[in-house]
Amino acid sequence: MDEIAAKLADIRDRHGPRSIASYAGTMAHITTAPTAAPLHNALFDALGSEMRFDPNTIDKGGKQVAQSLLGYWAAPPQGFDAPEAVLLIGINPMVTCTGFPAGSPKKWLLDTLAGGCKLIVVDPRRTDVALHADWYLQAAPGHDIAILAAMLRIVIDEGLFDQDFVARHVRGLPELTAAVHRFDPEDVARRAGIAGADLVSAARCYAGAKRGYTMAGTGPNMAGEGTLVEYLVLVLETLCGRWLRAGETVSASPTLLPSYVPVAQAKSPDADWALQGRVRVRGLRKTRAGMPTATLPEEILTPGEGQVRALISWGGNPAVAFPDQRQTVEALESLELFVQIDPWYSASARLADYVIAPTMPLEAPSTTVFLDALAARGTGYGIGQAYAQYSPAVVERPEGSDLLEEWRFFYGLMKRLGYPVEVTPFGCPSSPRRPIDGVRTTEELIEILSQDSAIPLSEIKSHPDGITRTSRLLEVQPGDPDVLDRLDIGNGLMLAQLAGHAGVVELSQPDRPYRLLCRRHLHVYNSSCNIDRTHRGVPYNPAYLHPDDMTELGLSDGTLIRISSDLSEITAVAMKDPALRTGLVSMAFGYGPTDHDEEVWAVGSSPSRLVSISEKFDRFTGQPRMTNIPVSIERADAHAARDHPTVL
Missing domain, CATH: 3.40.228.10 (Dimethylsulfoxide Reductase, domain 2)
Incomplete structure (x- = not known):
């Protein structure tokens, strides 16, 4: 931390705060949000850098921008x-x-x-x-x-x-x-x-x-x-x-987040769906969904004022998660400082200047405040109930290990850089900052960050198996009849874009007759957790095709194939999937090496290498087309079939 803080200070002083960026991957939100996210945000607030990226804008960032364009209902x-x-x-x-x-x-x-x-x-x-x-x-x-x-x-x-x-x-x-x-x-x-x-x-x-x-x-x-x-x-x-209307109960009332008053009333769309903070490429900018993550490699590689020269990555694996993998790897290799916080020696860790080994989730105390935050995000998220749990550490850290909780890393950098350590609780951006100088344990930090929770943390702790409430739930209040705000289902920007779809069908390209689709596997979580205990002998990333397509191409399960897009090509393992339509190939993202395709059986194939960041992208979030990509398929080696189990 001494060395990292010194290098951050030098880069900040020479190139300004915008030259320092962060990437908080999916696991950063899932496993360490209650403690690490507030410290991460405090560090970048103190630095004065808006260059904070996360998976939202390469996943489903349109949800937040669309809400901004429609308007808001003041109840769930x-x-x-x-x-x-x-x-x-x-x-x-x-x-x-x-x-x-x-x-x-x-x-x-x-x-x-x-x-x-x-x-x-x-x-x-x-x-x-x-x-x-x-x-x-x-x-x-x-x-x-x-x-x-x-x-x-x-x-x-x-x-x-x-x-x-x-x-x-x-x-x-x-x-x-x-x-x-x-x-x-x-x-x-x-x-x-x-x-x-x-x-x-x-x-x-x-x-x-x-x-x-x-x-x-x-x-x-x-x-x-x-x-x-x-x-x-x-x-x-x-x-x-x-x-929900007036008089109805909010089943997923907050527990570890502060309470609020839900109202059956519309709030008109934001005057501006975008926020302060432009990126330097393709006319994109920060939105309600966050910074456009697909632009981070460009921000690193594009010379000039504001060029990103330092990156702290935690809870993710950008080398395999980001689109256009070759450009991403080139960008990561060019950084003056690249810090990767990672429990695994991942593809990104191999490129980093410093790798910080964090504790695993069961080795540290935590709460379920992230479930509250998910429920507040919108339809389809959360647990659907008023639920919370505090859990102490479940297992001891390995004897002799040198592990560091993520919040302690960010705390340590702030102290070394001379910044006052003041934090805002997770999920509460409008809450006042709270000083945590002198905090020594994670338990103390959780207590401070939970002071405004709807249900006191002490009550939640008294239910070791978690607390599910069916009483003390929020009730939606009547709206103000004098408020004339409306939800806008005729937004001009959206309907103009819709007009371009009327009667338009993207035809198959003769040289790219197949379409690559994204999918997920149960044993991994995006780019994390692909380990022996979970993949159970199938570490690779099958390329699934309909049996009729397999027959037409002369393939069988385990045959190696080459999948090519207009950007690049990869080697993959073909597998049958009768659940698909014909003409499609389906693969999971977040797999694969950064260069050596001969590792396909050991670590999988990387579809992100096939994804162009500029050929087609969402004009609001900057999210590239990462599925329904035109590709061609051919046998890589007629003698390379292997007897491996099919992933179900």
Whole structure:
């Protein structure tokens, strides 16, 4: 820490605070959010750097920007609370652990369906959750926007929307009606390769339910226009009135976050969906979703004022998680200072100047405040209940180990740089800063950061197995009748973008006849946890194809193939998956080496190497097209088939 702090100070003094950046990966939020995130934010606040990146804008960043463009309802959505219909688009909650309540997603689904709820799934692959669907629309990739627009047309034309809610709280219905009129349901269904009657029936079922929710996953969000997808999802939710009303109870009331007063009232869209903080490339800027992460390698490699020269990465593995892997590796190698906090000697750790070994989650005390924060994020997240738990360390750290909790690392840097250590609790950006100079233990830090929790930490600690509340829940209060704010379902930016989709179908390229789709595996979490104990002998990253495509290409399970995009190519292991449509190849991201394809059997293949950051990207979040990518496939070696198990 002495050396790192000295180098940070030197870079800051020579090039300014903007030259220092951070990347907080998925595991940074999942495992250390209660303690490390406040210290990380305090350090970068003290430095004066806005260059803070995270996975949101290469995952589903359109959700926050779309909310900003629609406006806000001052009470939560209906969400997981007794839905009568659920619409899932390009998401498999059995594996993603979002889209259904955190905990036991399959049990929740079966119990909910047994209660009469109807399930509608739109996905090019017949996933685990699609097997339980009442309506399964196995649409070709790239048609999610058109399908949503067609559903909106059906809901409007047949008067299936909540007309009282729309009249009281919504604006833009005429503009929306004109925009979606171009999307004839039969024509949209034909282009997407699904039955028109199924599309119409699914829309009627969803809109006819009194309660429900829609969730779009990484499939549609990674296709290059995630903000528009998420805006149309919110428009559908708003037309159907999927927001809690006055007198209703907030089932997922906060426990470890501060309490608040939910109100049945609209708040008009933000005047500006973007925030202060521009990046230097492609005209992009910081938004409600955060800094556009795909631009970080460019910020490192682009000379000039503000060039990023130092990076602290924690909880993630940018060398394999970021799009355009070759450019990412080049950028990481060019840094003056690269610090990687990582429990594994990952691909990113191999490129770093310093690798800090942190404790693992069970080796330190923590709380479930992240679940509260997830519930507050929006539809499809959190546990769906008012729940909290404090857990002390469960296991001792290995004897003789030299491990450091992440918060202590950031705390140590602040002390060495001479900054006062003042923090804002996780999930509470408007809370006053709290000095923590003199804090010696994680338990002390958690106590300070939990002072304003809705339920006192002492009460939560008195329930070692966790506390689930069915009383003392928030109740939605009536809105102010004099407030004239409205939710905007006719946003000009979004409808102009939608107009470009009417009747437009991206044709297959003769030299790139297949489409690469993203997927997830249950034994890894994005780029983390791919270890022997979890992958159980299958460390590689299969490239799944329909059996008919395998036959046409002369492939069998275990054959090595070359997958090529316009940007690059990779070697992968072919495997059959009859759940896919033909013409598709499906792989997980976050795998693979940074250069040596001969390691494909040991560490997997890296689809991110095939992803261009500038060929097609979301104009709001900067998220590149990371799925539905045109590719070609050929055998890499006719004699390379190996007898390896198929990943299920």
